[in-house]
Amino acid sequence: MQMLYNSDSFAVVSFDVPDAQGEGPLNRGGYEIVDKFARKEIFIQGALAESFKQGVQALIETGPSEEDMDSFIERFASLSQQPLVLH
Template sequence: MHMLYNSDSFIVVQFDVPTAEPQIVPAGPQLNREGFEIVDKFARKEIFIEGALAESFQQGVQALIDEGQPSEDELDAFIERYAVMGQQPVVMH
């Protein structure tokens, strides 16, 4: 788990969790469950994205970085497009 981004509006955490069961893949690496958790601080909701959606998110962030030094407002606007899908309320443990 790695915190990638923390602004006044959002937190983005990257997860790279090995699967619980060993995978039988000839000469292949252990499969992992990778994804991103996005927390909307104002809406107090979160979403975990993985697979193609997580890949799209990662590519979008990389494109912003490749264009230059994105501002917090630019990053927040991009993250918001994914955060609006969040339905899980944030609960303190």
């Protein structure tokens, strides 16, 4: 588990779970996106997680502002249905 991004609006955490043979860095992992204002979260994995990763990498190459990052993350966070629950 690794915190990748944390702003006033969103937090993004990466979960990397290698397969049983230790091959493939994101075989069963994914990303948890927390929308702090909506108080919702979503866990994305598989093709959606790969799309998110590639989009973030492309955005980083442009030197984005926090608003740019939040705008990109919001597209994925808008899919969240799970209310945020604190333990």
